[in-house]
Amino acid sequence: MFPTRSPIRPGIHFPLGATAGLDGTNFAIYSAHATRMELCLFDGPKLQRETRISLPECTDHVWHGFVPGVKAGQVYGYRAHGPYEPEMGHRFNPQKVLLDPYAKAIGRPMVRWGPSLFGYRTGAAREDLSIDRKNSAHLAPLGMVMDTRFDWGGDEPPRVPWRETVIYEAHVKGFTKNLAALPEHLRGTYAGLASDQAIRFLKDLGITTVELLPVHHHLDDAFLLENGRTNYWGYNTLSFFAFEPEYAASRDPHEAMREFKGMVKRLHQAGLEVILDVVYNHTAEGSQRGPTLSLRGLDNASYYRLSPASARYCEDFTGCGNTVNTMNPAGLRLVMDSLRYWVTEMHVDGFRFDLASALAREAHGWDKHGSFFDAIGQDPVLSQVKLIAEPWDIGMGGYQVGNYPTGWAEWNGRYRDQIRRFWKGVDVANDAAFRFSGSADLYNHSGRHPQASINFITAHDGFCLRDLVSYNDKHNERNGEDNRDGANDNESWNCGHEGDPAPPEVQALRKQQAKNFIATLFLSQGAPMLVAGDERWHTQQGNNNTYCQDNELTWLSWDWQDDAVEMRDFTRSVIALRREEAVLSRKYFLTGQSHGPNLPKDVIWWNPEGREMEGRDWEAGFTRCFGMLLPGAALQLKHEDGSLLRSNTVLVLINGHYEDLTMVLPATDGTGDWTFRLTTCDRVPRENFVSGAEVNLPARSLTVFTSAPE
16 A cells, blocks of 8 residues: 555645655646546555545646655556546546556556456447446556656757758667667667767767657557557557656666656767657547547547537547547647656657647647647747647648748658659659759748758658669558558659669669769758668668568668668768758758849759750750759858858759750859769769869769859
8 A cells, every 4th residue: 555644635736747745746637527536546566456545626627636655656547437428528437547648657558458448348239338347457557656856967958050950760769779789778778879879870970850759658559469560650659748668778667767868968968959759649549449548538528629520439630540639728738738848857859740730720620820839839948949740630631731830840741752753753853943942832931941841751651762762562561451551652763673682783773863862852951851771771671651560670770781881971971061061051042043232143053055044944844954053152151250151152963864964064153163072873973073064964863063162
């Protein structure tokens, strides 16, 4: 039993969650429709002993009480009493032990799946309308009262400016699981990500910002476990506050929390930001036929969007069965409190919001002026961190690329699609030029800058880069769904020979095409995002939906074979070029106009014939070869003392055609020579050229020259 003989006191209704004090713990939990709330304290060798305490007070729909003697380390849950009226949206069932949505750590993960976790009798007629009376205490996930103190040692966020940001999307486990230089117990953990070896690699590559796939505590779907798989990506969140314990080297929740904070602290010391991929749009409880584990049993009608036609059913804008109700103050507060917690307590630097459009839906549909955006925009903490939206969901009107408010960046799906199509030979120069120049057609409104565009070629969802240039069709057979899962990727390009092994000439063409994508990504205006593994020629063997593959298919190799070294070094060289040449990451969009007296245009699009591109050139249906000239003198950067900083002029030569072409180089604005910097094709001579020289551009290649100012 818990160590107290004193009676429970009323306590206070704020903050929500379990707050440990000197002589006990305050518990506070929201439910607008409950009639009674029982706190359940668990102890004993297998947490089999349960003590139930009715919370004595309810203030503004928050049930609360102070329990003397309860300290950090106590494992707990709730039983919520109230109406079981599914057709009215209410699914209270006090036989089900519920996880506190504000629990800061998991004291016991869900032991296993079983019928008692469901509020209704599975298999009954109209089953979700029935009620199940089995006690779920032996299986239910439980929270733990936490002591969150940590010595941050003066930790400060790196605050990398957006125009200098280079994002690396990575999975905590998959990134270091195969890193043999680490002790085995640290591989695939928060500590592993913060290791000297991992940090050295990230810094050497040129990364500024690590974007982690979900680290909130998630559930593994029953159908996956039955078939020997797990929800590896973690987009099945159960708790918006608790970290995923499986990624910690320590099994003790307090040590694991300190490990996570230590990871952030070490990455910050190295100048690296930490962004979390967060899933607030839905929870692991799924549809009305899902389990009763937390929000559903606490207040289904408040926390989830329910169908206007029948409150029995969830509205599903996510494809995962339910949608968190940010129109309700309780749902919105849960999301906002969680976000602030991860910034103020865990010191993360920003968020990428999965299916963000679902969070911004009001009763009439998606609304950029809705409560979710307003709440974040006025928040003195959250408005100052990096905010990245996946700007779509699966509902009508959910695709909102380019329409998010000021202060938000977005995954630019148009960039991904059109750059892929250009290098495949489908789109022409006009489409690619818009994406190279920062996508002003999407973001040049409401004070937004090119960095509102998160440019990417690949992401965790879809083909990795090597597979993009190696497979025509997805090969997801290992997922156990007869290859029906995962969208078919029609923008792949495989050089006429699918999969591996492949003849040497085909392998060379694949790497050239992959380098084209890498170079384009880092030579475009906007904020680039690189997927972990693309820089080392990682393959997932044609699987474009590896969400359930916790194995060598997704774990990165640190065994640097020749191909991996080649791709790593090329990627590093392009990132370094972007960092060195300020014209490649301007604050403002490229417009093709001059922005001051005696200044050149900010970009000149160059025709292979040796002249500036004209309207008829862009309109030609076959134009896939062009140059992008970025005059350094147009930049007008200044040193701290106010003196003018002259930048090199950068010339990017792009041939997306299937045949070799020649290009007449423009005049330089400085030394008269074009200095070779990099190329994606081995057939390009690595030498300098004079103005007006004719240069051969191999089919499907990209080459960069620079010229120094006078």
